[in-house]
Amino acid sequence: MNINPKKISNPQLKEQEFSINHQKLIDATIETIAKRGLADTTIAQVAKKAMVSQGYANFRFKSxxxxxxxxxxxxxxEYKNSWQKIFEDNNLDPVGRIIKIIENDFSSKIASRNKIAVWVSFYSEVKFRPSYLTICQKQDEIYSSQMEKLIKELNFLTDQTFLTPREISETYLSMVDGLWQRILFDPKIYSHVFCKGLIKKYFKNIYTDEKRFV
Amino acid sequence: MNINPKKISNPQLKEQEFSINHQKLIDATIETIAKRGLADTTIAQVAKKAMVSQGYANFRFKSxxxxxxxxxxxxxxEYKNSWQKIFEDNNLDPVGRIIKIIENDFSSKIASRNKIAVWVSFYSEVKFRPSYLTICQKQDEIYSSQMEKLIKELNFLTDQTFLTPREISETYLSMVDGLWQRILFDPKIYSHVFCKGLIKKYFKNIYTDEKRFV
DNA sequence: TTTTGTATTGAATAATCATTCAATATGGGT
DNA sequence: ACCCATATTGAATGATTATTCAATACAAAA
Known part of the structure; x- marks a missing residue:
């Protein structure tokens, strides 16, 4: 009797199966990092959660x-794709675009606790800083500069001149980082609704006449 | 010949020496966490930096x-002592107090990269969350509520009514967390001066008539 | 001087894990 | 039915590291 049968390889499903195992392992990694932390994430645990053998996980991802x-x-x-769509959407005016950006940054897809846990883990683990920069710096810079450009348009439209676009976008980005961190600790208080509301209120205070910042 | 002589115990210095070794190990731990990260901080490295033996470090701190x-x-x-002094200082008016608070949060003593690295490491390492809460939650709550109270006074004095004290203090606290994180990545851009300026500008925008928010 | 108690060392132990790899399973081609 | 290529397993290996503890050094007391 075969207790642990090897997985059946099916050429027709080969590509798909590659993806499935690949993605299953990545999903399992995200879950494990969120549950145990980066330091205590072992290949054995990830493999178990993804229901493949430990050797296989290592073989697939090399290390x-x-x-x-x-x-x-x-x-x-995933994050980049979601905000890129918003910046590229020609149907949006500056205010509509900013609102979409805020909503995206605290959507359940992007700002789930599991995913935030992974981001924060990589931020803070010195060992991974060079790799983090390689993977994310470019996109972070683009996001940051797109935000600034967007706020420049908004300032122009509204005659807001006291705060510079740079200041507003830096403030926004810091708040998002800070709130994400707080979501991890106390998701009850720092609900997505609360975070979005706080940030919209920040903008409402700057662009007083704009009704859409609730 | 004695290559590694044992440390001499001197009863007159006993208390002090206790403190010295104790503090030397804590300083070494902070440095090591900042340089290597929480996960890769080994007792051997800390002990080496503190110039005591590995066994001693373990013996002194139990684990x-x-x-x-x-x-x-x-x-x-250390953090609590510094902000507590500010809240207890009766010579300060609300604006002066807030300015002191901002300056403290980005002082070189409190917001050094090494120390921020330790905070962020503990924030993000799930394993330590319960311990973090035990050690810091109380003080975090006090800090947070003192801030809110302070801003309530300020709103009252200035007739600012659009943003609630809660909103302003939550925004402030999130920004601080976010900026601290950014100091780790890019201390050139996120200098203490830049961070303080950004936050003062935030307050200046709310309390327009107050000259002291630079 | 000898004894005693405390501070400190450093080597041994044991546990945890990433990584390797020989063995096995499977399905298609022949 | 047999062979081959590929997918997958799981046990063995070796490295790292927290923790323990017997041995040592020293100062003060006797």
Missing amino acids: KENLLLSSLKFLSD | KENLLLSSLKFLSD
Whole structure:
């Protein structure tokens, strides 16, 4: 009797199955990092959660480090795709665009506790800082400069001149980082609704006449 | 010939020496966490930096975990002492107090990269969350509520009614967390001067008539 | 001088894990 | 039915590291 049958390889499903196992491992990694922390994430646990053998996980991703970084890359791409769509959407005016950006930054897809836990883990683990920069710096810079450009338009439209676009965008970005961190600690208080409301209120206070910042 | 002579115990210096070794180990722990990260901080490295033997470090602090948490406790107390003085200083009016608070949060004593690295490491390492809460939650709550009270006075004095004290203090606290994180990545851009300026500008925008928010 | 108690060392132990790799399973081609 | 290529397993290996503890050094007391 075969207790642990090897997985059946099916050429027709080969590509898909590659993806499935690949993605299953990445999802399992994200879950494990969120539950145990980056330091205590072991290949054995990830493999178990993904329901493949430990040897296989290592074989597929070459090394633990590569598995971890692949998970970061996945989140980074997912995030980038979501805000890029908003910046490229020609149907939006500046205010509508900013509101979409805020809503995206605290959407359940982007700002889930599991995913935030991964971001924060990589931020804070010195060992991964160079890799983090390689994977995310470019996109962080683009996001940051797009925000600033967007706020420049908004300032122009509203005759707001006291705060510079740079100041407003830096404030926004810091707040997002800070709130994400707080979501991890106390998701009850720092609900997505609360965070979005806080940030919209910040903008409402700057652009007083704009009704859409609730 | 005695290559590694044992440390001489001197009863007159006993108390002091206790403190010295204790503090040397805590300082070494902070440095090591900042340089290597919480996960890769080994007792051997800390002991080496503190110039005591590995066995001694373990003996003194009972366990690695206790050494790490003692370092967090040290920072937590240091931080609390510094803001407590400001809240208790009767010579300050609300605006002066807030300015002192901002300056303290980005002083070189409190917001050094090494110390921020330790805070952020403990924030983000799930394993330490319960211990973090035990050590810091109380003080975090007091800090938060003192801030809110302070801003309530300020709103009252200035007839500012659009933003609630809660909103302003939550925004302030999130920004501080976010900026601290950014100081770790890019201390050139996120200098103490830049961070303080950004936050003062935030307040200046709310309390327009107050000249002291530079 | 000898004894005693405390401070400190450093080597041994044991646990945890990433990584490797030989063995096995499977399905398609022949 | 047999062979081959590929997918997958799981046990063995080796490295790292917290923790323990017997041995040592020293100062003060006797």
